[in-house]
Amino acid sequence: xxxxxxxxxxxxxxxxxxxxxxxxxxxxxxxxxxxxxxxxxxxxxxxxxxxxxxxxxxxxxxxxxxxxxxxxxxxxxxxxxxxxxxxxxxxxxxxxxxxxxxxxxxxxxxxxxxxxxxxxxxxxxxxxxxxxxxxxxxxxxxxxxxxxxxxxxxxxxxxxxxxxxxxxxxxxxxxxxxxxxxxxxxxxxxxxxxxxxxxxxxxxxxxxxxxxxxxxxxxxxxxxxxxxxxxxxxxxxxxxxxxxxxxxxxxxxxxxxxxxxxxxxxxxxxxxxxxxxxxxxxxxxxxxxxxxxxxxxxxxxxxxxxxxxxxxxxxxxxxxxxxxxxxxxxxxxxxxxxxxxxxxxxxxxxxxxxxxxxxxxxxxxxxx
Numbered sequence: 001x002x003x004x005x006x007x008x009x010x011x012x013x014x015x016x017x018x019x020x021x022x023x024x025x026x027x028x029x030x031x032x033x034x035x036x037x038x039x040x041x042x043x044x045x046x047x048x049x050x051x052x053x054x055x056x057x058x059x060x061x062x063x064x065x066x067x068x069x070x071x072x073x074x075x076x077x078x079x080x081x082x083x084x085x086x087x088x089x090x091x092x093x094x095x096x097x098x099x100x101x102x103x104x105x106x107x108x109x110x111x112x113x114x115x116x117x118x119x120x121x122x123x124x125x126x127x128x129x130x131x132x133x134x135x136x137x138x139x140x141x142x143x144x145x146x147x148x149x150x151x152x153x154x155x156x157x158x159x160x161x162x163x164x165x166x167x168x169x170x171x172x173x174x175x176x177x178x179x180x181x182x183x184x185x186x187x188x189x190x191x192x193x194x195x196x197x198x199x200x201x202x203x204x205x206x207x208x209x210x211x212x213x214x215x216x217x218x219x220x221x222x223x224x225x226x227x228x229x230x231x232x233x234x235x236x237x238x239x240x241x242x243x244x245x246x247x248x249x250x251x252x253x254x255x256x257x258x259x260x261x262x263x264x265x266x267x268x269x270x271x272x273x274x275x276x277x278x279x280x281x282x283x284x285x286x287x288x289x290x291x292x293x294x295x296x297x298x299x300x301x302x303x304x305x306x307x308x309x310x311x312x313x314x315x316x317x318x319x320x321x322x323x324x325x326x327x328x329x330x331x332x333x334x335x336x337x338x339x340x341x342x343x344x345x346x347x348x349x350x351x352x353x354x355x356x357x358x359x360x361x362x363x364x365x366x367x368x
Contacts, residue, residue: 002086002275003079005072006194007094007125009168011133011161012152015183019131019190020092026191030200033084035075039092040068058106061098065114068095088198094128095121100163119170119254126276127173127197129190132307133161137179162224169302170227172249172258173197176307192329204265205272207327208335211353213342214320215301215312225304233296235359237288243356246277246285257282267349268331293359294366305338312341317362323353 008023010016017039024036041064044050051060072091079087099107099118111118135157152160168174175193180186196204220226230250238244238261247258257279263271277285289295301312313323321344326335337343347353 001080001084003076003089004086004126004198005076005089005091005124006197007091007128007168008131008190009093009097009128009164010131010177011135011164012157013135014131014133014161014179015186016092016131018183019187020090022187023090023191023194027088027194027198033079033082033087034090035079035087036090037071037075037092040064040071041093043067057101058110061101061106061110062113065095065098065110068093069114091125094125094168096167097164099167100160117252117254119251122168122171123249123254123256125171127194128168128171128175129193130165130168130174130176131186131190132176132179133157134179136161165304166224169225169304170229171302174302174309176304176309178307196329199273203272204269205262205327206269206329206331206333207325207348208268208346209348209353210324211344211347212312212322212324213344214318214322215314215341217314219340220301220303220312223303226301228299228301231296231298231300233298233355233359234286235290235293235356236285237290245355246282248282255279259285266331290359292363293356294363296355296359296362303338306336308336310338315358317365323347 008016008019020036020038024034028034044060044063044067049060049063051057054060054063068091072089075089079089095116096118098110098121102110108118111121135154165176175197177186177190177193180189195201221228232248234246236244236246242261242263244261245259247260249256249258257277259275259277259281261273265271297316299314301314303310303312308326311325313325315322324341324343328335351357
């Protein structure tokens with residue numbers, strides 16, 4: 001069975017609980033099988049389990065993580081019991097949310113005790129959608145009356161919102177849904193982003209690509225809204241008009257494997273069919289690797305800037321330049337560039353800078 005598991009997260013008064021309900025109803029109306037996992041922290045607090053009750057924030061987050069993991073296991077098991085081909089599971093907060101309430105040392109210890117790495121807890125979901133708290137841009141509508149388990153001031157809510165963004169930076173499918181004076185506008189944006197991710201009505205990816213000067217890696221690695229991930233990208237033999245690849249994304253010993261097939265519509269847009277695969281499937285697909293293209297190794301830095309999600313690829317064969325990409329909702333979307341990144345030129349329309357072309361050049365150089 002194909003189970004797609006997404007997270008809806010965000011700071012206090014972001015509208016998560018309402019959003020989960022609306023998203024569930026929207027996609028059920030389209031005929032999808034949808035399950036929604038309620039927020040675990042609220043359940044525990046309303047049941048009497050608090051920081052004070054268990055003695056510390058670390059103990060409380062241990063309780064949350066344990067229950068989150070069990071609920072996700074049960075919901076996935078229930079989805080399989082339906083006997084249907086596909087299911088969408090919506091999580092009201094994910095396991096990486098716990099990092100926002102602990103120090104880095106405490107969170108790493110929490111993950112390790114549960115048998116996971118920080119990478120594992122972030123990457124276990126197919127996509128993450130962060131709803132910005134109303135405290136950031138619309139303080140006059142910041143209101144906690146809808147959830148008796150919350151007590152943060154507007155300033156505390158904004159700070160927590162930042163920490164939750166930081167928790168998921170590095171995930172391959174992470175989107176920030178801006179706060180809006182009109183909640184329905186915010187929900188329309190959220191449903192549009194989820195629809196795009198799910199490929200409804202069509203799996204179209206739109207992105208712009210830029211050649212940039214070699215970035216300051218120390219700045220990126222120290223940035224609170226930036227995470228680096230190592231990648232190996234291998235192109236496969238594919239049918240005419242299609243491109244196909246497999247990716248190995250890893251951090252230390254933790255690894256995720258992804259298979260992607262694309263059919264280009266324009267220089268900026270394409271149909272994209274992407275799925276997570278097992279290590280066994282990954283190794284099997286490598287048997288039809290394109291012998292004319294070398295595997296591309298790169299370090300990808302995922303960066304949130306002005307509520308936009310940039311991906312900066314640093315390659316071992318360049319020491320003076322890199323590639324920066326951003327995925328957009330539409331071809332006419334504007335881009336606000338990070339002020340510490342120097343753009344050389346846009347290469348969205350230049351096939352020379354596509355990874356498939358770079359892989360071919362690397363292979364040619366290996367044969368010289």
